[in-house]
Amino acid sequence: MSEFLLVFGIALLASFLTYLGAPLAERFEAPQKVVSAALQFAAGIIAALVAFSLMPPAVRYGPYVGVVIAFFLGGLLFVTLEYGSARLLAARPATESGPKSLGLYIGILVDLVIDGVVIGIGSTMTLTTGLLLALGLAISTAPLAFVTTATAKRQGVSKEHRRLLAIMLFLAVFLGALFGFLVLRNQSLETRLILIALASGFLITTVTQSLIPEANREGEPGFAGILFIGGMALYALLSFTIR
Numbered sequence: 001m002s003e004f005l006l007v008f009g010i011a012l013l014a015s016f017l018t019y020l021g022a023p024l025a026e027r028f029e030a031p032q033k034v035v036s037a038a039l040q041f042a043a044g045i046i047a048a049l050v051a052f053s054l055m056p057p058a059v060r061y062g063p064y065v066g067v068v069i070a071f072f073l074g075g076l077l078f079v080t081l082e083y084g085s086a087r088l089l090a091a092r093p094a095t096e097s098g099p100k101s102l103g104l105y106i107g108i109l110v111d112l113v114i115d116g117v118v119i120g121i122g123s124t125m126t127l128t129t130g131l132l133l134a135l136g137l138a139i140s141t142a143p144l145a146f147v148t149t150a151t152a153k154r155q156g157v158s159k160e161h162r163r164l165l166a167i168m169l170f171l172a173v174f175l176g177a178l179f180g181f182l183v184l185r186n187q188s189l190e191t192r193l194i195l196i197a198l199a200s201g202f203l204i205t206t207v208t209q210s211l212i213p214e215a216n217r218e219g220e221p222g223f224a225g226i227l228f229i230g231g232m233a234l235y236a237l238l239s240f241t242i243r
Contacts, residue, residue: 004181007123007130011177014119014134014141015170018112021145022166030150032218038147039215040224043207044231045140046111051232052239053118054200062193070194074201081106082209105165107206108148109172114199115141116176117184121192123177124185134177136238140231145169151214 030038058067115137123130148169152162184192215224 003127006127007120007181008178010123010127010130010134011116011119011174011181013131014116014138014177015174017134017138018141018145018173019166019170021142021147022149022162022169025146025149025153026162030146032154033224035147035150035154036215036218037224037227038143038150039211040227041231042140042144042147043211043215044228044233045144045235046203046211046231047207047228048232048235048239049111049115049118049140050200050204052236054114054196054203058193058197058200061189062197063190066190066194067197070197071201074198074203075205076201077198078107078202078205078209105148105152107203107210108144109168110199111144111203111206112141112169112172113176114203116173116178117180119173120177120180120182121184123181130181136241139238140235141173 055071119130119133119137122133145166149162149166152165157165184195212228
């Protein structure tokens with residue numbers, strides 16, 4: 001069996017495990033406290049992904065000024081998208097139902113794409129590394145898919161659009177993994193590290209401007225923040241275990 005087909009299978013596995021969170025959210029009604037807790041946990045996973053896996057090699061081996069600028073531009077990109085989505089939603093008729101924050105969904109989809117790219121790049125080293133990354137990252141992406149669907153239900157997104165969102169969650173991981181394997185392995189190290197810094201700025205801004213505010217939208221108790229630290233700790237453990 002060719003290397004590409006094996007990576008294709010790894011990408012398919014990671015995507016399927018991620019997708020499972022969506023039908024579970026459709027099947028079970030999740031109270032706001034559960035959604036808040038899951039968002040806190042997912043935010044911790046994303047923050048740890050940036051802190052332990054993405055930025056250290058970018059800062060250590062990349063062009064320092066370029067990495068810092070790319071990190072800033074990543075955050076600026078998210079803020080711009082969030083501002084644009086807020087303007088569009090403000091212009092919508094008051095009687096029209098729909099999500100309150102497109103930035104939340106955009107940030108989650110970008111995070112899943114980046115997770116997929118990480119899987120793809122890992123597969124360029126060894127197939128075992130790619131498989132372990134796929135299994136490890138699924139621990140965060142499946143709950144994130146659950147939270148995304150549950151939040152969409154709570155915000156009044158139609159069932160048809162939720163189905164489309166679930167498909168996009170699947171494709172984000174799958175296409176990200178194939179992209180990381182087929183395209184980024186041929187790029188220079190500096191280019192890849194600058195792109196990683198750009199993605200890191202986008203993701204960390206997603207955590208601070210969308211995930212955490214959405215988790216605390218209804219004044220959830222501060223005790224739920226322990227799950228944020230728990231998510232960081234779990235990813236830190238996986239990052240040192242899956243090598």
